[in-house]
Amino acid sequence: VRLALAVFGGIAAWTAHLLISASLVGLVCPAATTLLVALHATTLTAAAVSVGAGAVALGIARRSRGWRQFLAYFGVLLDLLSFGAVLLGGLTPLLVPVC
Amino acid sequence: MKAPDISDARLVRAWEDPPGWLGKLQSVGNNWIGPLFIASAFGFFVISGFDSVALRTQLAMPENELISAGDFNQLFTTHGTAMMFLVTVPMLEALTIFILPMVLGTRDMCFPRMSAFSFWTYVFGGIFFYASTLPDIGNFVLPGTPLPDWVPDAGWFAYPPLSNRVYSPGLNIDFYLLGLGFAEFAGIAAAVEIIITVLKMRAPGMSFDRIPIFAWGVLVMAFSILLAFPAVLVGTTLLELERKFGLPFYDPTLGGDPLLWQHLFWFFGHPEVYLMLIPATGIVSMIVPTFARRPMAGYVLVVTAIAATGFFSFGLWVHHMFTTGLPLVSLGLFGAASMMITFPSGVQVFAWIATMLNARRLRFDTPMLYVLAFIVTFVLGGITGVMVASVPFDLQVHDTYFVTAHFHYVLVGGVVFPILAAFAYWWPKVAGRVMDETLGRYAFWLIFIGFNVTFLPQHMAGLLGMVRRVYTYPDELGVGGYNLVSTLGAYLSVIGFALFVVNAVLSLIRGSKPRPDPWGGLGLEWKIPSPAPPYMFDEIPVIKARDVPSEERPETWRPERTRQTAERPLWRETLVTTMFDARAQAIAVVAGPSYIPLALGVTMTIVSAALLFDAYWLAVIFSLASVPLVVKWLWPSREERAYPNVGATLGGAALTPFATGPAAIGWWGMALGLVALGASLAMTVFSYFYLVYAGPERPELLRPPLAVAGGSLALATVGAIGALRADVAIAGGRQRSLRSWLAVSIVGAMGSAATLAWDITTLGLAPRESAYEAMFVTFAGYQVILMLAVVAAGLFVGAQAMLSFFTRERRVAVQNLALLASFGALSHLVTFGTLYLSPYLP
Numbered sequence: 001v002r003l004a005l006a007v008f009g010g011i012a013a014w015t016a017h018l019l020i021s022a023s024l025v026g027l028v029c030p031a032a033t034t035l036l037v038a039l040h041a042t043t044l045t046a047a048a049v050s051v052g053a054g055a056v057a058l059g060i061a062r063r064s065r066g067w068r069q070f071l072a073y074f075g076v077l078l079d080l081l082s083f084g085a086v087l088l089g090g091l092t093p094l095l096v097p098v099c
Numbered sequence: 100m101k102a103p104d105i106s107d108a109r110l111v112r113a114w115e116d117p118p119g120w121l122g123k124l125q126s127v128g129n130n131w132i133g134p135l136f137i138a139s140a141f142g143f144f145v146i147s148g149f150d151s152v153a154l155r156t157q158l159a160m161p162e163n164e165l166i167s168a169g170d171f172n173q174l175f176t177t178h179g180t181a182m183m184f185l186v187t188v189p190m191l192e193a194l195t196i197f198i199l200p201m202v203l204g205t206r207d208m209c210f211p212r213m214s215a216f217s218f219w220t221y222v223f224g225g226i227f228f229y230a231s232t233l234p235d236i237g238n239f240v241l242p243g244t245p246l247p248d249w250v251p252d253a254g255w256f257a258y259p260p261l262s263n264r265v266y267s268p269g270l271n272i273d274f275y276l277l278g279l280g281f282a283e284f285a286g287i288a289a290a291v292e293i294i295i296t297v298l299k300m301r302a303p304g305m306s307f308d309r310i311p312i313f314a315w316g317v318l319v320m321a322f323s324i325l326l327a328f329p330a331v332l333v334g335t336t337l338l339e340l341e342r343k344f345g346l347p348f349y350d351p352t353l354g355g356d357p358l359l360w361q362h363l364f365w366f367f368g369h370p371e372v373y374l375m376l377i378p379a380t381g382i383v384s385m386i387v388p389t390f391a392r393r394p395m396a397g398y399v400l401v402v403t404a405i406a407a408t409g410f411f412s413f414g415l416w417v418h419h420m421f422t423t424g425l426p427l428v429s430l431g432l433f434g435a436a437s438m439m440i441t442f443p444s445g446v447q448v449f450a451w452i453a454t455m456l457n458a459r460r461l462r463f464d465t466p467m468l469y470v471l472a473f474i475v476t477f478v479l480g481g482i483t484g485v486m487v488a489s490v491p492f493d494l495q496v497h498d499t500y501f502v503t504a505h506f507h508y509v510l511v512g513g514v515v516f517p518i519l520a521a522f523a524y525w526w527p528k529v530a531g532r533v534m535d536e537t538l539g540r541y542a543f544w545l546i547f548i549g550f551n552v553t554f555l556p557q558h559m560a561g562l563l564g565m566v567r568r569v570y571t572y573p574d575e576l577g578v579g580g581y582n583l584v585s586t587l588g589a590y591l592s593v594i595g596f597a598l599f600v601v602n603a604v605l606s607l608i609r610g611s612k613p614r615p616d617p618w619g620g621l622g623l624e625w626k627i628p629s630p631a632p633p634y635m636f637d638e639i640p641v642i643k644a645r646d647v648p649s650e651e652r653p654e655t656w657r658p659e660r661t662r663q664t665a666e667r668p669l670w671r672e673t674l675v676t677t678m679f680d681a682r683a684q685a686i687a688v689v690a691g692p693s694y695i696p697l698a699l700g701v702t703m704t705i706v707s708a709a710l711l712f713d714a715y716w717l718a719v720i721f722s723l724a725s726v727p728l729v730v731k732w733l734w735p736s737r738e739e740r741a742y743p744n745v746g747a748t749l750g751g752a753a754l755t756p757f758a759t760g761p762a763a764i765g766w767w768g769m770a771l772g773l774v775a776l777g778a779s780l781a782m783t784v785f786s787y788f789y790l791v792y793a794g795p796e797r798p799e800l801l802r803p804p805l806a807v808a809g810g811s812l813a814l815a816t817v818g819a820i821g822a823l824r825a826d827v828a829i830a831g832g833r834q835r836s837l838r839s840w841l842a843v844s845i846v847g848a849m850g851s852a853a854t855l856a857w858d859i860t861t862l863g864l865a866p867r868e869s870a871y872e873a874m875f876v877t878f879a880g881y882q883v884i885l886m887l888a889v890v891a892a893g894l895f896v897g898a899q900a901m902l903s904f905f906t907r908e909r910r911v912a913v914q915n916l917a918l919l920a921s922f923g924a925l926s927h928l929v930t931f932g933t934l935y936l937s938p939y940l941p
Contacts, residue, residue: 001751005314007339011410012405014414015408015410015414018414018432018436019431021428022417022432022433023431025428025429026429026792026793027792028428029426035289039428045479059347066308067306067308067309067679067680069308070305070307070308070399070586071308071679072384073399073403074399074402074403074406077399077400077403078403078406078407078410079406081403081407081411081442081443082331083438084439084442085411085414085435088435088436088438088439089432089435089436091429091430091431092431092432092434092435093431093433094429095431096428096431098426098427098428099425099426
């Protein structure tokens with residue numbers, strides 16, 4: 001379970017970030033400040049989850065060998081990419097009007 | 100004591116097909132179905148290719164009147180639809196069905212009859228789709244005959260309102276929707292068995308860190324199909340319900356929304372592009388190391404890149420909808436995701452380049468030429484992809500020839516070139532001969548130059564303002580020259596493809612016979628004879644490293660030899676291994692020849708034709724006719740029941756032929772089928788909430804009474820508990836208890852279906868007058884059908900229980916019923932929460 005969370009934690013965080021942020025825009029939009037705060041909070045949470053999952057995956061990778069080590073490194077890279085995707089998406093509210 | 104040996108002749112007999120062409124109609128083996136599947140996909144490719152040549156001929160000159168606007172619409176619709184649904188994805192699945200067992204060191208796909216069913220469904224679906232052209236052909240042969248025009252003509256995406264009954268009143272779109280249903284069904288069936296074969300049937304020792312990259316690619320492709328295809332299944336079902344029965348899901352005047360179709364279609368459509376690309380990159384990662392004489396550089400990086408591409412592809416669908424008026428922030432979010440996907444793609448490109456730079460001596464045989472062409476065109480297509488991922492740029496070039504050029508660079512460069520490379524590379528496995536190198540090179544250069552001459556000018560034409568899907572353009576636009584060059588390029592490509600086919604045919608007649616390993620490949624497929632025998636491996640290899648150099652013979656093992664079955668008939672046996680570390684776990688007996696897949700394909704075609712012409716009585720008759728076929732397929736034969744529970748050993752592990760739970764491939768089949776059903780459920784929930792909260796106007800929600808639907812949910816739960824307890828009972832060897840719990844399960848599910856159906860009919864809904872009420876009825880109706888499926892499965896298992904077929908060891912069918920009934924209850928909970936409880940929320 002720990003390995004699964006480490007491998008898929010980042011990608012789950014990115015998915016949640018994308019879906020929650022896109023939904024928030026539709027639901028909260030007239031209240032621009034509230035929306036902005038909610039979007040940034042979502043980004044920070046998702047980024048933290050990605051980094052956390054990556055750290056756990058790295059720990060497992062250092063302690064294990066064979067297929068388990070392979071999956072853990074796979075998780076580290078996937079979490080890293082997810083972290084990048086969350087940050088890139090999270091920049092959007094800083095660049096365009098939110099409502 | 101040494102086990103008695105079994106002669107190779109008996110092994111061959113166990114795996115060979117019945118004689119003659121009738122025997123071939125029953126054949127289910129991957130080395131027959133795979134090439135047949137590939138040939139069929141190639142046949143559709145040729146038909147669709149002629150469509151594109153006709154399109155290009157029309158566009159060669161400005162203000163050309165060679166083809167009418169209506170015919171042009173039909174041509175680009177059939178071209179796009181066939182290329183996406185009948186050519187590329189099926190071609191890759193077909194290639195997978197053929198090659199995967201060889202690459203993984205197993206003897207066949209896990210469910211050979213499913214392969215055959217997928218193939219026949221696909222072929223009949225394609226024929227069904229193209230049957231729409233029959234009246235046109237009739238008009239051509241007998242001019243002036245008043246025949247209807249049935250060819251689909253609303254584009255391969257069939258956006259409503261253009262595709263609704265008002266603007267497309269004929270059968271055109273019905274052909275498209277029902278034909279698409281076939282392709283999706285075939286795709287999902289093939290995906291299920293690809294996943295199980297990769298996860299559970301690898302050679303022992305082929306742990307996760309040793310899986311060939313091609314297998315990783317097809318695994319990600321199959322998961323993407325499983326999750327993406329249900330979206331378009333839901334979308335097409337809703338559209339067909341709207342067209343046939345007037346349920347206004349996409350009609351904004353009655354609370355529907357055409358954008359719902361776009362969301363559902365592109366949630367499938369964008370991953371579709373990547374699910375074609377991903378296995379193609381897997382093919383490239385098999386070919387590059389062979390011709391570089393080096394293992395693939397950055398294995399972990401490449402595998403991660405493949406998986407990441409698969410994941411990110413599900414977050415990009417909105418980038419097809421940048422011009423639909425969505426909020427800027429949403430566009431930015433999806434634009435960012437679109438740009439992010441370039442990272443994993445870039446990683447793969449650099450890994451291929453690194454492998455080539457590290458080559459001992461890089462050889463440039465024909466497969467490698469296609470690989471190099473792929474890398475160049477894929478990078479160009481990727482760069483224009485980044486350009487259209489930028490929202491402001493996309494707003495300018497949307498629906499222009501720039502986008503046409505972009506996706507042809509990605510799809511032809513990124514998918515067709517690797518497929519051609521795979522043909523040339525693995526051809527000896529089909530034909531037992533190598534294609535002629537000189538002809539191959541001529542064909543390659545004609546195709547490569549022709550392709551670039553066709554599509555490079557289209558970037559310019561698009562930037563100058565030439566829009567897509569118009570049958571002609573004014574001379575003043577200044578794009579006539581680009582179009583003429585583009586058309587000449589298309590003709591050049593046709594000559595190249597024709598030469599490729601000629602080369603393949605000639606090689607069958609007079610090609611040189613190769614050694615088993617003509618290229619010096621590192622994969623297991625080159626350790627067996629060419630062409631591959633029906634059983635693939637007489638002895639299953641035991642894997643010790645990721646790559647097996649051509650000069651090495653892997654250690655092997657043969658299940659029959661340790662099972663002392665010399666006096667019994669031989670079965671089609673192969674090995675099941677554990678998911679991550681590929682330890683030997685059980686013996687799998689795969690199915691042999693049968694007419695059932697073909698017969699089911701025929702009945703499905705007749706049902707679809709009946710639905711097309713509103714002959715519902717005929718559809719019901721043939722649906723009922725398919726029931727005994729399904730029962731016959733799944734019912735254990737006398738021979739299967741007599742199959743001895745005599746294990747074998749491998750590396751000290753005792754292996755049983757009667758695995759249960761996750762050790763059984765049948766259990767995985769059901770579990771993955773439920774994943775696809777779960778994805779359909781998720782899309783239905785999305786559609787409901789989209790219409791309620793994001794539609795043109797918020798409907799007045801019903802607050803339906805909870806008692807009856809709640810009772811139905813309780814009964815579904817009873818049904819699930821009954822099935823779960825039945826499994827516990829038979830695990831303890833209690834036959835009477837098994838039957839009792841099965842009865843509870845059947846009665847529970849039946850009661851659940853009946854009460855929910857009664858509730859829907861008594862709520863007084865008017866589904867033709869409101870999209871919300873149409874969605875309510877459809878959603879709840881889906882749940883009723885699901886519970887009826889649980890009843891049918893319960894009766895099927897119950898009949899076997901009455902005949903005492905089940906034992907502690909043989910109970911996968913009971914476990915599968917438990918899975919299905921549990922899913923039914925869970926789905927009911929979601930249905931209840933969405934339709935009945937959510938309207939009470941503030």
